[in-house]
Amino acid sequence: MQILVVEDDNRISNFLVKGLEECGHLVTLCKNAEDVLKQYINIEWDLIILDIMLADMDGIQLLQALRYKKVYTPILMLSALNSVQDKISALDYGADDYLTKPFHFDELISRIRALTRRRQYEQLETPKAELQFGQLHINREQYKVTLAGQSVDLSPREYKLLIYLVENIGKTVSRVQILNAVWGITFDNHTNVVDVYISYLRSKIEKQDEKYIFTVKGVGYMFKG
Numbered sequence: 001m002q003i004l005v006v007e008d009d010n011r012i013s014n015f016l017v018k019g020l021e022e023c024g025h026l027v028t029l030c031k032n033a034e035d036v037l038k039q040y041i042n043i044e045w046d047l048i049i050l051d052i053m054l055a056d057m058d059g060i061q062l063l064q065a066l067r068y069k070k071v072y073t074p075i076l077m078l079s080a081l082n083s084v085q086d087k088i089s090a091l092d093y094g095a096d097d098y099l100t101k102p103f104h105f106d107e108l109i110s111r112i113r114a115l116t117r118r119r120q121y122e123q124l125e126t127p128k129a130e131l132q133f134g135q136l137h138i139n140r141e142q143y144k145v146t147l148a149g150q151s152v153d154l155s156p157r158e159y160k161l162l163i164y165l166v167e168n169i170g171k172t173v174s175r176v177q178i179l180n181a182v183w184g185i186t187f188d189n190h191t192n193v194v195d196v197y198i199s200y201l202r203s204k205i206e207k208q209d210e211k212y213i214f215t216v217k218g219v220g221y222m223f224k225g
Contacts (some may be wrong), residue, residue, distance in 0.1 A: 001024045001026065001046040001047055001112075002025075002028075002043075002044075002045050002046050002047075002114065002174075002176075002177055002180075003020055003025050003027050003028070003045065003046060003047045003048070003049060003112075004021070004028050004030060004036070004040055004043075004045045004047070004048045004049070004092065004143065005017060005027055005028070005029050005030070005048075006030050006031075006032075006036055006048065006050045006054065006059070006062070007031065007049070007051040007078070008031045008051065008054055008055060009051070012051070012078075012101075015027055015031055015105075016049065016097045016108075017031070017140060019105050019108075022107060024177070026176060026177070026180060027113060028040070029079055031057075032054060032055060032057075033054055033056065033057035033058075033061065033062035033065070034056065036062060036066075037060075037062070037065060037069075038129075039218075040071075041066070041069060041071060041082065042172040042216060042219060042222075043172055043173075043174055043177075043219060044073075044168060044171040044172065044173060044177070045073045046073070046074075046116070046119075046198075047073065047074050047075075047076065047112060047115060047116070048066075048073050048074070048075045048076070049076050049078060049205035050062065050063060050075055050076070050077055050078065050095075051075065051076075051078045052077055052078065052079035052080065052081060052086075052090070053079065053080065059077060059079070060074060060089065060090060060093055063077070063090070063093050063094055063095055063163075064074060064093050064094070066094075067093070069189060074094060074096045074097075074115040074116075074118075074119055075091045075094065075095050075096055075097075076095070076097045076098075076099060076108075076111060077097070077098045077099070078099055078101060079098070079099075079100060079101065080100070080101045081100075082100040086096070086098075087106045095112050096115055096118075097115060098110060107225070128140070129141045131166060132144035133166075133212060133225035134212075134225070135147055135148040135149075135207075135210060136205055136208050136212060138162070138163075138166065139165070140163070143159060143161065144205075145159065145205070147205055147207075152204050152205060153204070154201075154204065155200075157182065157183075157197065158200055158201050158204070160181075160182050161178065161182050161198070161201060162199050162205070164178065164181045164182055165213060165221065166223055166225065169216075169223050169224070169225055170222065170223075170224065170225075171222065172216045172219050172220055172221070172222045173220050173221060173222070174219055174220040175194045175195075175220050176205060177220065178194045178220065178221070179191075179193075179194060182194075182197075186224045194220075198213060200204075201213065212224060212225075
């Protein structure tokens with residue numbers, strides 16, 4: 001999972017990042033709400049873990065801002081505030097779960113699994129066998145791609161990259177997310193392989209008047225049909 005942790009306490013953030021990475025998750029740490037809204041809002045996260053007690057804009061205000069901007073990623077709130085009213089307020093403003101500090105890491109992992117299952121059930125559907133975007137046609141059952149009726153010769157890696165972008169149509173995906181999905185690399189190893197393969201793919205499926213893959217500066221790429 002691609003998880004954004006928003007926590008300004010170094011001791012807690014180090015504990016969270018270390019534990020989540022040991023469980024195989026891709027974790028990005030952000031220490032304030034302003035950076036979330038400026039730098040990370042267009043990335044498609046699987047989960048956001050959000051502390052309530054942040055400087056400047058607090059976690060509840062950030063939660064409201066994210067939901068107002070139509071960010072529907074599951075959000076798990078962390079807080080030392082343990083009154084029933086605090087929990088109700090967070091859930092009413094759009095949080096999906098609320099965990100009181102201090103907590104056992106095993107309970108956090110269990111709640112993450114529950115949120116993940118819930119979202120998977122909501123999104124469960126059979127992918128279409130054939131996809132059409134302008135002159136680009138993809139047959140998933142035959143692993144065949146054509147452009148304006150002409151066969152496009154893609155390597156297995158190029159095809160996998162194309163399918164991943166198409167499955168996330170209209171969403172910005174980061175280079176780390178692409179590395180994980182297409183190459184199985186769960187960290188940023190400072191390689192330019194993603195950019196190279198994007199270039200390969202563009203040269204094969206795009207024409208001067210028909211573009212599909214767009215660069216999101218400083219973040220990654222987006223497929224538009």
